[in-house]
Amino acid sequence: MATIDLRNVQKAYGDHASVIRRLSLEIAQHEFCVFLGPSGCGKSTLLRMIAGLEDLSEGELRIGGRLMNHVPSAARGVAMVFQSYALFPHMTVFDNMAFGLRIAKAPKATVESRVREAARILQLDALLDRFPKPLSGGQRQRVAIGRAIVREPGAFLFDEPLSNLDAALRGQTRIEIARLHQRFSEASVVYVTHDQVEAMTLADKIVLLHAGAAAERFGSIAQTGAPLELYHHPKSRFVAGFIGSPQMNFIDAVVDSTSPGSVTVRLARSGESLVAHVDGAHLTRGQNVSLGVRPEHLRLGGEGQGIAVTAALTERLGEHSYVHADHEHGTLVAKAPGDSPVRAGERLSIHVPADACHLFDEDGVAATRTIRAGTPVAA
Structure with missing residues (x-):
């Protein structure tokens, strides 16, 4: 089970005001959940807490029913795709995708089969022997996604994965991510973006976050629901103005x-x-x-x-x-x-x-x- 459950979560840095305030959220198995909101609302911080790259100041995080507050990132059963591709330039596409499995000492046959299956899904078969430098931005991002897929995690975490791509590639890669999610039989997806088009087209559920004084007053979550629920039935003027273009x-x-x-x-x-x-x-x-x-x-x-x-x-x-x-x-x-x-x-x-x-x-x-x-x- 790849359910993600956050209860009364808060995140503060030292004496500064909390970045995440009074946040409770459930992400179901196989759900595509998008964190959306203005700059500074804590989208990436929240994702990094799920990944284990940031500690919770207060509250509980459970993945698959297991308390994860103090579990190391590598033991959480999640895979993260960053905004930057973070590929090793001296390794081939195959070796970049296989890196995590080799570190985990997976059998050679398992590495071979998983990498080639991920390459087939992502249409990277012809690129496995190439190095990252000559690849396009879209191809590099697909390699980064492939590196996450081969681990067969319980949850995929995407931190603004399309923001470095041009408009045409963003649209193409967005469709590829949507198709990939359909292939995942159980894995949840948590996806951070500031682009409401990505949120509206990809999400089963959008979590729209407040920033600044609004978060301090109302808590971090402005509204949670299906994309068209937020569009047609915003609970506040902030939600109504943020969802929709033109607003x-x-x-x-x-x-x-x-x-x-x-x-x-x-x-x-x-x-x-x-x-x-x-x-x-x-x-x-x-x-x-x-x-x-x-x-x-x-x-x-x-x-x-x-x-x-x-x-x-x-x-x-x-x-x-x-x-x-x-x-x-x-x-x-x-x-x-x-x-x-x-x-x-x-x-x-x-x-x-x-x-x-x-x-x-x-x-x-x-x-x-x-x-x-x-x-x-x-x-």
Whole structure:
């Protein structure tokens, strides 16, 4: 079993503030768990604690049910792939992949079979006799992954493995990692990244981490869940703003009235009224809130509740365009068809579907949406 269980974990360095605060987390067998968050939130520190490269200041870490707080890294049954490839330049690809097994004094036949099987999976068969220097970045990273695979660990730990690759190689290697995970019958994967595209496309579960004052106040974990759960149902304004690119639009508003399943707000500066289909039981009339709506849910023109704006810029990306429109509250971004004819300076009305609206109170806490993920947003 390769379950990973962290209980009330904290990590501090000397007298400095804790990097990890009050963190409890379970990672199931064969689960692909991604640690995501801004710089300084402790993603890599948390991964290194699981690997045994950092000690826990407080709390417990169990892998496969076994307490690991004081177990050496080599005895934890995990394999780590670093951001840097960390290959031995004087060794061939075969020898680099075989290094860990040879150190563990594995039989020669076992080394041979495991390395060649990993090379076949990673399409490195033709490169086994080469040295790392002439290899591309993507090939080197696959060698590093192969070195981890041959150990047949209970958990794979990836520390931003794609950040040194160019955009095309990142996409290709990301798909290879996803396919590799499908081949693992039991092993868990813990993957650190700052790239939300990697997190959304790879993860079974995302652990989004706070940084700084927010972590001190709320604990290190901002929200844990499936990628689309965090996307459609963020628990806070921080989660809503971090997940999604372009990020969610936010507008300052004041609660006008509440009724079962919906809240009417008045935009703080323009005075326009909008309805949000959320549970406003904890909101009161006159309370300041932030109204959030994602770019793909805004519609240019159309009937229903809307906001008057002036088009400022259109980013044309082929399949779709992003229209940046000025409003008294700042700039709103709306996703439009790729051939959208909108030009700078054009006056528009942007339709805001009530089903797509989120509300966040002064503390950034989200009101529960009454529309579940997967429900079509009204046009």
